Amino acid sequence: MAALDDFRKDTRAWLDENCPASMRTPMTEGETVSGGSKHRSPNPDSYVWLDRMAEKGWTVPAWPKEYGGGGLHTDEFVVLLEEMARIQARSPLEGMGVTMIGPTLLEYGSEEQKQRHLTKIVNGEIRWCQGYSEPGAGSDLAGLATKAEDKGDHFLVNGSKIWTSGAQFADWIFCLVRTEPQAPKHEGISFVLFSMDSPGISIKPIKLISGASPFCETFFDDVKAPKEDLVHKVNQGWTVAKRLLQHERSGLRALASAGASRTAATQTTTSLADVAKETIGMVDNHLANPVLRDSIIQYRMNANAFSLTQRRTVEESEAGSTPGAATSIFKFYGADLRKEQLELQLKARGTQSFGWEGDGFTAEELNLTRTWLASRAGSIAGGTNEVQLNILAKRVLGLPD
């Protein structure tokens, strides 16, 4: 306990000294740093902050020190996040490097692969994208058809991916390819890494209902993927792929952040009630619209129960191991909660929440319109909610196929 108190004191002092003032303001869309050089934050402080945090390994606080991580225990990690939350410090580095491929390489990468890739993730040097989904393989991911032929020192990749988030900004891709067409579908897949600058790759951005184009179609035409970046064993990529999805859906990082926001969590969404007070008004100390009031309260209670459950999981996994299949509830329930939160914002604000652009709306209102539309992806991306329920039923409840 005393050691943890010391850690908190040191951390607080270090953050006070090293976190630039502009990094203690709410994140703005364009200033998120996900690594690499193809998309830069316009704010130079973003990189001062990134470099200082990376030097301590605190862009990935729980990774082992030998690969550039912070080597923190879960309880220290939570303290760090609490202290960051206290000064409203931004996350210095986001993206699929720190959240998905990094943790996966730590488990399945060869020593040589870890040495070559991990520090570049920690420093934010390289941005990654995820080549999983294909036009014919979404929920049935193992039905993927992108072909990789063994050419001795490399695989020759042909086919296409779709919904590749950030492909236009990524330096590298982690990609599922079919290396054995005759085998049962789960047993002919390999997990490979290659540069997005390889000859034969082309991309085409796709526009979302929110108007943004965060993802692309990605085409491979005789792309050479060197064998040194085959992760784990050939035709055993499915095991790696599933593990990565667990990190994506509910990695320790996400849980620990939730744990840290234990008090903040109840505050951030108060804005929903504040908005409603303003737009709907109060009668006898109650929101004037009783139906909306009940929905808001129900949402608030569910959100509270949800964050308590995340905190409980953190406390239970004190040992620091990444929780397994039971954490599917977070992806599933969290996506629904977020959608509900935004739908309630619309109900509270009425027609002011449907502004698309131009005059007549505040910047916050215009932003809400887009955020609401984007929120629908939560129950689709990374495995749909129906697929999450399938996984829960099978892996956690043990129900038969």
Added chain:
Amino acid sequence: MPLVLNEEQNMLKDAAKDFCGKSTPITELRKLRDDKDETGFSRDIWQQMVELGWAGITIPEDFGGLGFGYLGMGVVMEECGRTLTASPLMSTAVLGSSAILSGASDEQKAELLPALAGGELLTALALEETPHHSPYNISTTAEKSGDGYKLNGSKKFVLDGHVADQLVVVARSSGTAGDRDGLSLFLVAADSDGISTTRTIMADSRNAANIELSNVQAPATALLGAEGKGADVLDKVLDVGRIVLSAEMLGGLQEAFERTLEYLKVREQFGVPIGSFQALKHRAAEMFCEIELSKSVVLEALSALDEDSDEVPKLASLAKARLTDTYNLVSSEAIQMHGGIGMTDEHEIGFFMKRARVCEHSFGNAAYHRNRYGELEGY
């Protein structure tokens, strides 16, 4: 506030699981029901619970209790909830103890708490006057009379009211029904002149009574807490009741869920286990999520009681609303997923739905607690 049990609490839970599994399986409740047992629970089992210390779990050691706190009480009630165990734990060890702990004078405590912990005294909270939980909506009057009070009114749904030795009567010494101010709590002997008790036989086979108070004479020393300020004690007692009842409900709904899950794996139709049908799988998985969330709110609320946190009222409403909704969902789905056999009296699964609905209406249903939660958040 901790969301995991410590070693002592885990040991208590294991012991409770063992005891309830062996001594009070659902067949015991069925027997009490079918025998039309006068007491509605087994005095013998109660004596064994007392010997295990359960009557005094929340009572400090100085007064002869275990001093194990509400997390301790919660794990015991959770296990009792799994086997639908009928006992005076709620009326006496939860409501009675907390009324005396938070409202009684030092002399009253010294006299009553050891008797409670020793299982020699059974209490009941005589609160409700309508079919809906409405704690300030009290018309029962307490008029000054001599150097004491005269109580008049009628009470409904008094848990264990038919066997209690002492009643905690919520009465109005001033103001009108609905006012929070003006309530007073009295501890009166159940066999006092002017008290008539009618046992009510309920669908869940648990115990309650309607009680008429007609010119019941209570001395000034019968007051629990200050005259007119009874709501300060009552609110505390009710939050304790809501939270511990939520723990019982958590046990019941987990048991109903596990039994249903097992049935999904063994019952075959169309040549396959019914648990392979996605329509049932998804509903089961959704219930699992609600149950995981329910566990967290119950633990947090119990911890808050132990730490005497300001968050108790909000967490009590959070727990009671969520556990009500979840127990109703799970117990209803349990019957549906069992099909015809789930409708039979012979099968035990139907007992859970009956219990769930009576729990729903004990100390406030989900709508009551959502409204309260909103008020506590300031809208």
